[in-house]
Amino acid sequence: MAAAIFQGFGASTALSLSKSFDSKRVKLPFGRSLSERRASFVVVRSDGRVVSDSCRARKLVTHAVATKADSAAATSASKPGHELLLFEALQEGLEEEMDRDPHVCVMGEDVGHYGGSYKVTKGLAKKFGDLRVLDTPIAENSFTGMGIGAAMTGLRPIVEGMNMGFLLLAYNQISNNCGMLHYTSGGQFKIPIVIRGPGGVGRQLGAEHSQRLESYFQSIPGIQMVACSTPYNAKGLMKAAIRSDNPVILFEHVLLYNLKERIPDEEYVLSLEEAEMVRPGEHVTILTYSRMRYHVMQAAKTLVNKGYDPEVIDIRSLKPFDLHTIGNSVKKTHRVLIVEECMRTGGIGASLTAAINENFHDYLDAPIVCLSSQDVPTPYAGTLEEWTVVQPAQIVTAVEQLCQ
Amino acid sequence: MSAAFSSVRAIRRPGSFAGEKHSPPVASSKFASDFLGCAGRLPFGALSVSIRPRSARRRGLSSVVAVSDVVKEKKLKRSSSSSDLLITKEEGLELYEDMVLGRTFEDMCAQMYYRGKMFGFVHLYNGQEAVSTGFIKLLKQEDCVVSTYRDHVHALSKGVPARAVMSELFGKTTGCCRGQGGSMHMFSKEHNLLGGFAFIGEGIPIATGAAFTSKYRREVLKESDCDHVTVAFFGDGTCNNGQFYECLNMAALWKLPIVFVVENNLWAIGMSHLRATSDPQIWKKGPAFGMPGVHVDGMDVLKVREVAKEAIGRARRGEGPTLVECETYRFRGHSLADPDELRDPAEKARYAARDPIVALKKYILENNLASEAELKAIEKKIDEIMEDSVDFADASPLPPRSQLLENVFADPKGFGIGPDGRYRCEDPKFTEGTAHV
Numbered sequence: 082m083a084a085a086i087f088q089g090f091g092a093s094t095a096l097s098l099s100k101s102f103d104s105k106r107v108k109l110p111f112g113r114s115l116s117e118r119r120a121s122f123v124v125v126r127s128d129g130r131v132v133s134d135s136c137r138a139r140k141l142v143t144h145a146v147a148t149k150a151d152s153a154a155a156t157s158a159s160k161p162g163h164e165l166l167l168f169e170a171l172q173e174g175l176e177e178e179m180d181r182d183p184h185v186c187v188m189g190e191d192v193g194h195y196g197g198s199y200k201v202t203k204g205l206a207k208k209f210g211d212l213r214v215l216d217t218p219i220a221e222n223s224f225t226g227m228g229i230g231a232a233m234t235g236l237r238p239i240v241e242g243m244n245m246g247f248l249l250l251a252y253n254q255i256s257n258n259c260g261m262l263h264y265t266s267g268g269q270f271k272i273p274i275v276i277r278g279p280g281g282v283g284r285q286l287g288a289e290h291s292q293r294l295e296s297y298f299q300s301i302p303g304i305q306m307v308a309c310s311t312p313y314n315a316k317g318l319m320k321a322a323i324r325s326d327n328p329v330i331l332f333e334h335v336l337l338y339n340l341k342e343r344i345p346d347e348e349y350v351l352s353l354e355e356a357e358m359v360r361p362g363e364h365v366t367i368l369t370y371s372r373m374r375y376h377v378m379q380a381a382k383t384l385v386n387k388g389y390d391p392e393v394i395d396i397r398s399l400k401p402f403d404l405h406t407i408g409n410s411v412k413k414t415h416r417v418l419i420v421e422e423c424m425r426t427g428g429i430g431a432s433l434t435a436a437i438n439e440n441f442h443d444y445l446d447a448p449i450v451c452l453s454s455q456d457v458p459t460p461y462a463g464t465l466e467e468w469t470v471v472q473p474a475q476i477v478t479a480v481e482q483l484c485q
Numbered sequence: 486m487s488a489a490f491s492s493v494r495a496i497r498r499p500g501s502f503a504g505e506k507h508s509p510p511v512a513s514s515k516f517a518s519d520f521l522g523c524a525g526r527l528p529f530g531a532l533s534v535s536i537r538p539r540s541a542r543r544r545g546l547s548s549v550v551a552v553s554d555v556v557k558e559k560k561l562k563r564s565s566s567s568s569d570l571l572i573t574k575e576e577g578l579e580l581y582e583d584m585v586l587g588r589t590f591e592d593m594c595a596q597m598y599y600r601g602k603m604f605g606f607v608h609l610y611n612g613q614e615a616v617s618t619g620f621i622k623l624l625k626q627e628d629c630v631v632s633t634y635r636d637h638v639h640a641l642s643k644g645v646p647a648r649a650v651m652s653e654l655f656g657k658t659t660g661c662c663r664g665q666g667g668s669m670h671m672f673s674k675e676h677n678l679l680g681g682f683a684f685i686g687e688g689i690p691i692a693t694g695a696a697f698t699s700k701y702r703r704e705v706l707k708e709s710d711c712d713h714v715t716v717a718f719f720g721d722g723t724c725n726n727g728q729f730y731e732c733l734n735m736a737a738l739w740k741l742p743i744v745f746v747v748e749n750n751l752w753a754i755g756m757s758h759l760r761a762t763s764d765p766q767i768w769k770k771g772p773a774f775g776m777p778g779v780h781v782d783g784m785d786v787l788k789v790r791e792v793a794k795e796a797i798g799r800a801r802r803g804e805g806p807t808l809v810e811c812e813t814y815r816f817r818g819h820s821l822a823d824p825d826e827l828r829d830p831a832e833k834a835r836y837a838a839r840d841p842i843v844a845l846k847k848y849i850l851e852n853n854l855a856s857e858a859e860l861k862a863i864e865k866k867i868d869e870i871m872e873d874s875v876d877f878a879d880a881s882p883l884p885p886r887s888q889l890l891e892n893v894f895a896d897p898k899g900f901g902i903g904p905d906g907r908y909r910c911e912d913p914k915f916t917e918g919t920a921h922v
Contacts, residue, residue, distance in 0.1 A: 226694065230695045398901065
């Protein structure tokens, strides 16, 4: 299969969010489609080979920016692709990997007969059987440990936390065994496990169902963490995570499952370690991930109207950070704004601030601004919940102040 | 009859056993005497399921009985032919050698620790050898063993060379885990030893996962000859931990090929099992989850072996898990740092008199399976292995700086992309162990 390098699909594949949302379920603050967004995907080889297999192949990744003309040409050269929702993209990626390798299996609560609480594993139990899509009892620590033991002995399990917050119960296994076991065994056992599930602040779900575990897990040595935000990167990251021999934690967001996008028909796998250029710009670098990407893009619209030119990067890889993409951006704009949903204390933003200061201090014209959620247990009341999370208006204000 | 464990029902009798050879246990409550293996008489009236032949019968009942119907049957068969022993000469010597290896190794560890050759927490297995030998010597190389921090002897029984274990304890790069694991984290892919875990209970889900893989191979990957069994070892303290129960449930639910072996040595550091557990009879917890629960005298390697045969056989045939509680005792403290002041010297003396190695030696000699000279030869051989392992570990190099970052990730791209656009693992400093990650 020819290596089709996707440079983006231009307007035709822009996320058309307004029509496809189940408005009762998700209500994002912006209504119009983002057609003016420069479609820019990280370039990926789509011939079925994993990009990350060869570091040489990475060089193809650099030019992620597509102008409208280029993307039009690319569109006509490639197949039309198909539209689906984010949870379907995850399912597609999962199913493809399960078809490809019989060692890939899923375990978690209600993943089998119920199809997954967010429908990511819908229909898979019927197709692959009850052992490959295993309904577990409610015992997170133990079934996560079971997944790790299975990974050590040759399987490639995907453990689903019904809500990421439940994986706090599995912290013993995730930290001690998932992260560390490859090292303490002297490299004898690998743990090719994927731990995934929905997290983040939803719609009045209450404090315990609104947690951001990426900040708790980030210190564990030996794991990788990625966060998906679009159907395209959800599928690509799911496939990459499954193929990786490292333990990978894939963070999904409760509010993003019904995003619709047109994704390629050809197989593609994204790189786990790379960030995604969402919107190139000149004035300020905005680093974000997961749901906050959409708040940032909405703020970006306002900022563009006000004459600013923000560069928006979805960091995607929460551990490790893609300091190349981030660094190049900082060197260009000299101003950094981080927008995240983690708590202020000890979140991904805090780590990212430290990493950028350490590596690119000379290139900064202003201190890094980090907008995070408040250090508050997420309240149930809608108004209070809204105030704990970063809103587009705050992002606009922050950019204006940063660019003074 | 189809060899299967029936669910054990303890029949409590007031007071202690008639003809009990040993003095009553430390705690004088009825509960305690029940707990210490006095599972009462089997309903069929067979008095003793002791598997010691004539000599033992002459002395009366052993206070601890294996409650396996199979063992009982063997005993009934045996009474018709006194030449029908439980082990052959080869097996006897194999068991003897393994237990002597374990004991000698642990004694050497203590010596080396006090000479400053190893550090940290070292937990020795002296006294419990019958459990490790009794179970692991029945396993194939492909079967998996999961242990706890008291894992040196499990590693040795499973086949990990003494040199590799000693080197690991010395923190040398030739250790089985390249010096990165230490005393509490013995791993061997070649011998399917899946650890070595420092936190109690956290190995049990790993063992459950290994058993799951075995079932998966058979049923999903259609490897119909895959009958690998996993044996999980853990202690009495662990039996109050959630992971234990969660895994008993899952293993029984999916009929996983696993044997849960409780090495009940009555003490969790300084916490007596009786003070920590509402119902100290751990074997009873098996039937609560739908699997047989068996109690066995863990100081007698032959009894353990008989129970192990049945439990492992069950798992191999796909009949599901078994919970085996081995009553055993550690002759030393919890670790080399433990002053071991809480345990009653009388209790220690009682169990020292039941030293499993002494008992097996006696059995072998009394039944003319081997001569004193042959046993001495084995002991000498072990001494030589021990000397060699210490010399090897002493002579081995310490891990170099370059080893620091090598095994953090199976795929070192996990360290990410540096500011220069290259993967960090491509940085030449990476192999030197000085790369900035």
